[in-house]
Structure formats: C-alpha cells, structure tokens
Amino acid sequence: MRILDILDSAVPNDKAENVRKIDYDKLRRLGYNTILFDYDNTIAVWREPFDMRNKSVIDDLIAAGMKVAVVTNGPQSRVRNLRDLFGEKLRIYHSMRKPGTKELRKVLSDMKSRPEKTVIIGDLFFTDIIAGNRMGMYSILVAPLVDISQKWYKRLLGKMTIAAYFVFFFSIGWIFRTGRLATPHLFAEGVMDIDFDALKESGYKLVIFDFDNTLEPWGASSVSKEKRLLLSRVERLGMEVVLISNGKPGRLGRIDDELDSIRVISRARKPLTFKAKRVLKDFDIPSYKTVVVGDQLFTDMIMGNLLGAYTIKVEPISGREFFWTKLVRMAEGLLLSKMKKHPEVEALDR
8 A cells, every 4th residue: 555655646736848837826726825846857957047937937926925935856056046036035945855755844834834735846756746745735747847958968867757757657657647537526416416506606607518327318319308407597597508428429419409509519539638629619718617517437527627627527317328338337436435535626625
C-alpha cells in the first residue's frame, strides 16, 4: 500500500504548458490563497536568471492578495536575483530538499498558510509534485522551461525530464490519472434529482446529457413525457441542452426528430472529447460553464473532466446493458469504493 501511495502522489492534480497558462482566477475561486513556485525550469531556465516573461504572473498574484513564494532545491545564489526584482513581496526559500516535506512545512508555517489552501507549481513530478501531494497541496506540473538558444546539456535535461514523466505516466501513472479523471463533482440518484435551478444560478449555460441509462433505459428509441418536460424546463431556465451518446445514428436519429430544439449527437466515442468540443465551439460556451450528466465513470465523467466541465454522475436506470459495459461496471464498483472527492469539490469544502 505504501508503494501505491507513492505512485499516486507522483500524479499532478493539473498540468499546464507553462506558468503563464495556469488559470489563477479559478484557483482563487476555489479558495486557494498561497502559490509556491519551483525555480529551475519552472520560472527560469535551469541555472539561469529569472525569465522576465513570468514577472507579470507573480506581480498579478501578489497584487490580488495571494501569498507567493519560490521554493527551490537549489542554493541561495541561484535565486538571489529575485530579491532585486520583487523585493520583500516575494518569499524566497532555497535548499528545500524536495520531495522531502520537512522544509516545506517550515515554509508554510512561516507564511501562516495551510497545505489545503496551497498550490505548488513545478516541472518535476518526482520532486515538486510528490512533495506537494504528500502534504495535501494542489499540485500543477508544467513543462520544463527550455530555450533553444541555451546550451545543449540544458536542452537535453529538459527533454529527459519530459521523457521521464511520459514513461511514468503511460506505464503506471495513467491508472491513477484515470481514477482522478473519472471522479465526478457530484453524485445524484437520477436526473430528476439534480437541482438545475442552482446550476443556472451558478452561471452554467450548457448541459450535456448522456442518453442510455441516464435519461432513458438502455436501448430506448424515444423520450418519455417526463424526461421531455425535464429537458424543456432546463431550456426555459436559459441553458442550452445537448444529448451526446455513443449510441448508433439510426436509433439516436429518431430521438433527434422528437426533440426539435435539442441537438442529439450519436457515436461520440466518449471519453474522447472532439464532438463535445465542437458543441462548445458552436454555442461559444466555455467548458467551465458546461455541465455533463451521465451514468458511466469511464465515458461520461472522463469526457466531462477532460473538457473541464462540471460533472454529475447518476445511477443507471436499468441493469440491461452491453456485455462490455457490464464488465466495466465491475471496475467502476472497485473505483467507487476507493474514490475520493473531486479536487475542486474538496477545495471548496475546506
């Protein structure tokens, strides 16, 4: 179990191309008040001065009232240049010995911050991410900062870091990542139990429903009066409604004919997101204002979480399903028994 915990802690809560691509507004909305940046290959090329492209990121965070610090395993001399750029506004800590957490705990004590309200951002999953996850922080992995003009061995180091993560992710790490991606924001008994009024008040503009065993029993070729009224009520609230199913076009086409104002998309190949992304583009609605409702973790919930939508898992209406789906349900049962809260829900609960 200890080994599994270590492997799980190497998987980041989120990933980004670089520190400038992170949605810090979202992190603030979730209640995080402290940001810890690694230094080498995160906000600066390895063993080089600070990358000035990242200055506005730190300035904006400090101006917004966030507590910001740099936590590096490197020596003090490596980060001395930051004092000239930011003065006392930016906390600077060196020789951190990540993935050990002893020094990081001292940092949070000094900053009067709690791990569950802290985000750690770094380029190394075996130092920054493991340390952050072990302490209960929200961890974000960024690609190593590489400049084509830098020396060959620095470019090689960045490529080796990326390669190491991919080897880990596509061998063992994907199992833990899949578990996190399959975790819904909310569980509901059925679609009739979902508070769509509250979702509307929260700013959501689009609801994507699965069809089979979510709205109607598996294999149904029509929509009941009760569910039509539900879909109409969601529309009257001012939200767009779309049905996205892995079902065949023939059967779903008849349902499309029944629902004049609602788009029905078949053969979506969930958990792939390409058809759902096309819907978001057509409606010009961002993913964070979208709700995905479905009965399956490994199709509906993964698709929704990959999109960045708010995901709601409902109980399947009936036990009649594809043989393959029944096998998948067994894996779902194991995952559900060990499933933690969605990181965003967990953050809001703190």
